[in-house]
Amino acid sequence: MNPACELCRHDASRVLWRDDALRVELVDDADYPGFVRVIWNDHVREMTDLAPGDRERLMRAVFCAEAALRRVLTPHKVNLASLGNVTPHLHWHVIARYTNDAHFPQPIWGSRQRTCDSEVLAQRAAKLAELKVVLAHDLETTWAALSGQGR
Amino acid sequence: MNPACELCRHDASRVLWRDDALRVELVDDADYPGFVRVIWNDHVREMTDLAPGDRERLMRAVFCAEAALRRVLTPHKVNLASLGNVTPHLHWHVIARYTNDAHFPQPIWGSRQRTCDSEVLAQRAAKLAELKVVLAHDLETTWAALSGQGR
Numbered sequence: 001m002n003p004a005c006e007l008c009r010h011d012a013s014r015v016l017w018r019d020d021a022l023r024v025e026l027v028d029d030a031d032y033p034g035f036v037r038v039i040w041n042d043h044v045r046e047m048t049d050l051a052p053g054d055r056e057r058l059m060r061a062v063f064c065a066e067a068a069l070r071r072v073l074t075p076h077k078v079n080l081a082s083l084g085n086v087t088p089h090l091h092w093h094v095i096a097r098y099t100n101d102a103h104f105p106q107p108i109w110g111s112r113q114r115t116c117d118s119e120v121l122a123q124r125a126a127k128l129a130e131l132k133v134v135l136a137h138d139l140e141t142t143w144a145a146l147s148g149q150g151r
Numbered sequence: 152m153n154p155a156c157e158l159c160r161h162d163a164s165r166v167l168w169r170d171d172a173l174r175v176e177l178v179d180d181a182d183y184p185g186f187v188r189v190i191w192n193d194h195v196r197e198m199t200d201l202a203p204g205d206r207e208r209l210m211r212a213v214f215c216a217e218a219a220l221r222r223v224l225t226p227h228k229v230n231l232a233s234l235g236n237v238t239p240h241l242h243w244h245v246i247a248r249y250t251n252d253a254h255f256p257q258p259i260w261g262s263r264q265r266t267c268d269s270e271v272l273a274q275r276a277a278k279l280a281e282l283k284v285v286l287a288h289d290l291e292t293t294w295a296a297l298s299g300q301g302r
Contacts, residue, residue, distance in 0.1 A: 046229055048218045059210055067199045077239060078197055081232035085248060085256040088228060097236060105236040107260040 002043045007089040010039070016132050017139045021054065022061055024139060026132065027093075031116060032108060033125040034073045034096030036065040036135070045088045058090070064142055065094040068135040072127055079107065096124075153194045158240040161190070167283050168290045172205065173212055175290060177283065178244075182267060183259060184276040185224045185247030187216040187286070196239045209241070215293055216245040219286040223278055230258065247275075 001008050014025040020041070027035040038061045040050070047055050066078045075096035082092050097104055102116050152159045165176040171192070178186040189212045191201070198206050217229045226247035233243050248255055253267050 046217065046221070047231065048214055048221060048229075052214075055210070055214060056207065059206070063199055063203075063206060066197065070197070070199060077234075077236050078199075079232070079234045079236070080198065081230070081234070081258070083228075083230045083232070083258055085228050085230070085258070107232070107234055107236070107258065109258040110260040111262075 002089070005043055005087065005089050007039055007087055007091055008043050017136045019143065022058055024061060024065060024135065026128065030121070031102040032095055033121060033128055034069055034075065034131065036069065036094040038062050038065055038092040038094060040090040044090045045084070047082060047090065050090070058092070060142060060146075061139060062092045062094055064138050065092075065135060068131060068138050069094065069096045072131045072134050073124060076104070081107075098124075153240070156194055156238065156240050158190055158238055158242055159194050168287045170294065173209055175212060175216060175286065177279065181272070182253040183246055184272060184279055185220055185226065185282065187220065187245040189213050189216055189243040189245060191241040195241045196235070198233060198241065201241070209243070211293060211297075212290060213243045213245055215289050216243075216286060219282060219289050220245065220247045223282045223285050224275060227255070232258075249275075 010023065015023050016026055017024045022041055023039050025037045025039065027037050029035045038058065040058055044050060062080060066080065069075060069078055073096045076099050077097045079095040079097055080092060082090065084091065095108060100116060100120065102112055102114060103110055104113060106113060161174065166174050167177055168175045173192055174190050176188045176190065178188050180186045189209065191209055195201060213231060217231065220226060220229055224247045227250050228248045230246040230248055231243060233241065235242065246259060251267060251271065253263055253265060254261050255264060257264060
């Protein structure tokens with residue numbers, strides 16, 4: 001726990017699923033409905049600061065998020081990134097991308113390409129309730145299967 | 152193999168290490184000595200299009216690259232990203248970041264913050280020969296250990 005780190009604190013209202021090691025949140029970004037963040041609970045800087053088993057655990061959650069985004073939102077592409085330049089506390093961005101979103105084909109941190117149509121954004125946002133249910137269910141099922149294997 | 156995909160072809164001169172599944176290359180970016188790319192050989196779009204064992208294999212190579220970058224270049228932070236908006240063929244960017252690099256604290260795809268001092272860049276570039284040796288050695292050792300476990 002680093003008191004200066006915003007990811008050591010957390011906003012429980014945004015958490016879709018959590019366990020002792022990590023939590024999964026929906027990011028509130030008007031341009032990107034379908035932006036999920038997977039956050040390691042402890043204040044750890046880099047993936048290679050984690051033990052290999054913990055890296056695998058974190059990536060399983062990232063891939064669960066990717067699979068749920070694809071199933072519910074059918075994006076053109078999924079972007080995955082662990083950056084942490086501003087907040088060096090391990091967290092993964094899992095982002096549904098579309099050819100008509102605000103930055104495509106740039107990363108969402110690149111230069112803005114257009115304003116995405118508000119009706120299109122509303123249609124995507126309308127699927128977030130389903131995304132939350134699917135993602136929490138998939139994480140629970142994956143973790144139950146892992147603990148059944150003694151992991 | 153997709154004939155229109157630039158990552159289905161490859162420039163052998165940049166490859167540091169490869170096996171049947173993936174290859175690891177050093178990216179030629181004057182602003183970012185210590186920019187490694189890990190590329191899945193087959194034309195696959197998303198991580199969740201790979202079987203779980205193959206995802207793990209690819210991530211192991213990414214984490215080998217991160218560890219080698221940290222050991223040889225001691226960056227402030229490592230950035231990891233699988234985007235593929237322009238070239239939807241699985242590849243990971245593994246990037247050594249420094250507080251005085253061209254875009255810090257922005258991602259390298261964000262707005263340029265400064266011109267990094269040319270002497271500093273030359274000092275980092277001077278370590279790339281060592282990085283190549285360390286990274287190829289670490290990948291070889293990791294893969295030998297995995298095949299010893301029947302993986």
